[in-house]
Amino acid sequence: MKTDELREKYLAFFESKGCVRRPSDVLVPKGDKTVLFTPAGMNQFKSQFLGIGPLEFTRATTCQKCLRTGDISNVGLTAYHHTFFEMLGNFSFGDYFKEEAVLWAWEFLTRKEWLGLDPDRLTVTVYLDDDEAFGIWENQVGLSRDRIRRDDEHENFWPAGAPSEGPDGVCGPCSEIYYHPPTGGKEVEIWNLVFTQFNRVGPPPDNLRPLPKKNIDTGMGLERTAAVLQGVESNFEIDTLKQVCLAAGEAVGVPYAFASEHGRALRRIADHVRAVAMCVHEGVVPDNVKQGYIVRLLLRRAMLEGYLIGKHEPFLYSLVGTVFDVMKAAYPDVAGSTESVATTVREEEEHFLGIVDRGLAKFDRIVERCRKSGEARITGEDAFELHTQDGFLIEMTEAMAARHNLAVDADRFRQLLDVHREKSGAGVFLDAVMAEGPLDAIRKTSGGTQFLGYEVTTVDAKVVGIIAEKQLVESVDEIGEGHPIAVLLDRTPFYGEAGGQVGDVGVISEEGVLFQVLDTQRDDDLLLHIGHLRRGTLSVGDTVRAVIDADRRAGIRRAHSATHLLHHALEQTLGPHAMQRGSKVENDALRFDFSHKGPLTPEERLHIEDLINARIAEGAPVSTVVVDQKTAKERGAKMLFGEKYPDRVRMVTMGEFSVELCGGTHLSNTGQVGLCRLIAEEPVAKGVRRIVAYTGHRALERVRETESLLADVARALRVSQPQELVRRAEQLHDEIQTLKRELSQFTKASVGETVETFLSEAETVSGAKIVCRRVDGADRDMLREFADQLRSRAGSAAVLLATEIDGKVALLAAVSKDLISSKGVKAGDCVREAAKAVGGGGGGRPDLAEAGGKDVAKIDDALAAGAAVYRKALGAAG
């Protein structure tokens, strides 16, 4: 059975049991800051499992795109590990329970019209004391007792080990179904049924309280089950992934076969490139933070495998088409983005090869050093430096070291990495309050926060929760900056950061109490006012007044509406491909990333700015309505790729030209933007450009700053009109050049004359001239020129020159080469001795040394002291 067929059959089967077929959630779940990527099928149903909010349905089934990196080192090595994979699931929220879950699973697996697996090849497990599940398997399914195994809480409980070790919260026993292949190979776990039926409260005993509403959460690995059905020994041999492996072999230049030399490497490439392609499709591009970083890491690990086989140029990008070919049946929208995803991947590959290239120089130096010192291995410190500064994965350093017959101290490396991890710490500000447990608890007791900020800026509300240090607290009285505190209200005017728009700031107050809100974040339907208490004691249950900084909000509204105008202007100017890739909206400032190849021309920039300001000038009305998704689509609202929208959406319309789905705060008329100026246009990633623009006050200030800067420069350069600035600057530059040249020629000439005099008046010791003179009005460069000329004209010379610069003494000594080698005369000895006389110090090389001192009056003493050193050195040796 093909993988696509399996996926469809599963969903169809559970639809026939009354489950609502829901689309896969996106890979980066929105409104859930507790995970980087969607790790399992149940993730999108978190609030349903918690019993929060209205239930539109009580049974569901999905095929969920998932990404996990915990077992990344096993990928390609074992038969079943992946980073990206698909999870088939059926879910019950207080609806059906164990009996149905078990019987339906059995029916789907064994009935001819569904999977038709041989029942004799299946065994199951249940949790130690879950007699209910045991009974269902034995009596209703009819399995003999020897095919039902009881396992402990680490195997058959979710979360693993929860009863004795926690965490607190919903949990339950599970039951797993195993397949035993006819080849006699190892058994395969193909389905895990989780019976969520307890709430854990504290440590044992008697800590598992039955839930009033019991849930079902099951997961069946798509690739695993496909492997079973197709009778192959590894997930990578199924119809879909095998194609990617074959394509990877072709791209790297070695044929793929499961047991071949490069099989493991090619499987890794296939797995990682699939994960990368699916992520990039959803707009998660390689980057150095969060999800983007994981994508970059996956991409680089995949590249590394190819690199070590000998492929030293980009190749992953060429696999994107194959990946999307095998994924498009389930996710049709991937087909359209092959080209842009491939371009992004290729760009990152080229980037990485460039980094490796640069790092190779350092690597070679390290190898060379090892060879010289006879070391047999590269130190952990060196490997760590290659890792943290040049992006060399440890595997890469090891493989490349092996080619030079060197090992790598990997233990030390890992030790250093651990220290590094420790030092890096976690994000302190948000982490302290965005804790899952307390948030769920507040959600349960009080429901979501009612947001009133579209209409008003001030709201009287009730405090429903306070979080400090990841704990729910009844009240806070700690004044100050120490630890961030999150306050939750039943209703609020504060906008929580979302859709690129930053969170509001402001104050929450009551009689004698003041809480300053520095940021507002959201967790799904909860709004968290994050900040510090300034006065009094704030307690849960208090009635407070919540007031946002309205001026700042007004600037944010201007910037947000201008963002829509910019989006519109970009499409008009550059074409429909200029789609939004990300945005940030702040107080009168905005940042907008969009798809486009290459930099914009100055004309395009001007045209975009003109278009935006034309829309502002025409004063088009801005209206906001909440409609269902279908209506919005019909109205032609812009939808983003890889973005998942709720069924009811907020649609923002401006005049006749712009319709977007947007939860942000907007103006009522485009004219209120006032002025919009493009400030910068820059690359973010290949195929993605960023525009920064200012609106309102800030745009005006920017213009004024530029003007006043020009005026200042004009004043400084003594021109009456800014138009003359360029000519004036060029003229000045030329003048300085000419003067410098003239000065140095003049100096050389005048030095030449004086040098003759100095030499004729110099004393001679053992055939060498000793010149110790004061040169008034010279600078350090001039002293050098003197020393050079004296040495070259005299042949053998020992020189000490002194001058006064800025009220301090400058000394310079020089000795010709012959005196250094034959008599051991050193300029440094002389200058040090001389410097003592003027209260300073110095040094340098034998042929040239410099020093300085403070006592100008003693310059002659210094010269005498220097001359004495020379005399002694020359005399003693001669």
Add this chain to the structure above:
RNA sequence: GGGGGAUUAGCUCAGUUGGGAGAGCGUCUGGCUGGCAGCCAGAAGGUCAGGGGUUCGAGUCCCCUAUCCUCCA
């Protein structure tokens, strides 16, 4: 968010315990020369990212800022 590193000629980069700013490529000029990075000679081109400090003296040491790279979260 934190750690490490980088920033020197148009480009790619050297620059040793602090003591005279360099190379290759490119550009320009002159000469030589039938070829695939033509050859030879000469020249122009630098606030050593910016600011502060230590020092007689800072590209070099310390602090701050900006930008980029990289690792960790």
